[in-house]
Amino acid sequence: MEHANLTWKRDAGILWSGRFLTSLGLTGISPFIPYYMETLQAGGPEAVLFWTGLSLSAPALSYAICTPLWGKLGDRWSRKWMVARALLGLALSMLLMAVAQTPFQFFLFRLCQGAFGGISDASSAFVGTHARPKEQGLALGRLERASALGLLLGPLLGGLYVNTWGSRSLLLTTAALTGILALYAAFALTGTKKARPLATNDKRKGILPTFVELLNQSAVRRFLVAGILFKLVDFSTFAIFAPYIAGQLHSPANAAATVGLLLAISSLGELIGAPWWGKRNDHKRLERNVIIASLLCSVFLIAHFAPFGLVWLICIRFLLGFCYSALLQTVMLSVLRSSSDENRGVRVGATNSLLMVGQLSGPSIGVFIGAQLGMSTVFLVMGGVMVIAALVIARLPGLTRLRKTKLPVH
DSSP, X not given: OHHHHHHHHHHHHHHHHHHHHHHXXXXXXXXXXXXXXXXXXXXXXXXXXXXXXXXHHHHHHHHHHHHHHHHHHHHHSOHHHHHHHHHHHHHHHHHHHHTOOSHHHHHHHHHHHHXXXXXXXXXXXXXXXXXXXXXXXXXXXXXXXXXXXHHHHHHHHHHHHHHHHOHXXXXXXXXXXXXXXXXXXXXXXXXXXXXXXXXXXXXXXXXXXXXXXXXXXXXXXXXXXXXXXXXXXXXXXXXXXXXXXXXXXXXXXXXXXXXXXXXXXHHHHHHHHHHXXXXXXXXXXXXXXXXXXXXXXXXXXXXXXXXXXXXXXXXXXXXXXXXXXXXXXXXXXXXHHTOOTTTHHHHHHHHXXXXXXXXXXXXXXXXXXXXXXXXXXXXXXXXXXXXXXXXXXXXXXXXXXHHHXXXXXX
């Protein structure tokens, strides 16, 4: 038992490091892609914005397409190799981005990042297989904390690094560190190649049938719909956050610093909240946690509408991050608990693919509402969307059955 605990602690440390390093590297370079485009001679300001927009959206699109396939391969072979593959895929794509000579090449390598990376779903599937059932919530919460910490430190450290050594150096450094971690994961993670024969009913379940199966399960389907709404809210408000803050300040010259501060405060809230909600998920009903967190998020989103100053915004951004950290990890936990070891990877991949609907549509919806009705209105509308998500979960037949399902202990 003691050996098993030590093995899991080592595995959890590798997964935590992978999530942190991935989040740190990607959020470290993303804000500075416009500057990198200038070094690639993208052209005038309009061309720079065009290639920046394409490059920012590219990974989400290729990730949504490829992640169910990687999950299926993980079910067939080993979760360990999917974690190592995701880290190595990110390292190689970062290396290619560092040596890109044109904006189009950079765009293609960003597509590679989404297609061959994906440490989030790989680590979640690994947790579902190797963590104890009563500790899966806490494990997912700690992984969310790693991502939040990377999100908090990434822009700050990335800015210092880019300012000192340039964007290419940042990409090369991230590639090297991620590659080293990939090699360590390949040797140190639990799990070996397991070429098991496919069961009769397993042969009939490909990637598309997995989507149908997820959507046909009432409990899981409602979590998925809520998860898409959570993503939509997050990315729609993020898209208009900078101009909203600029409009709220009496000194627009300080807008960039204020936006950075408030986003960091949100990440700090997620950093503190993620393991707290994860531990709560191990002991409380999942739908209760999601309803409470989403309704609180609704309150804090609507609170943006009240112009009470910077201190007010700092408080509500922290609380919003704290509560939002509960949502997506709980959606993923519901999928893990409803899955078996034979289909866990492909179901996690299909789930992340479906959640991309909210991520891809959110910015356009937020910008449209902000342009037509004003930036503040976006927060009011998205607060209402959070209430709708809570109502979707509130009438959740079969959740108690899902919660009591006993998964095999590995």
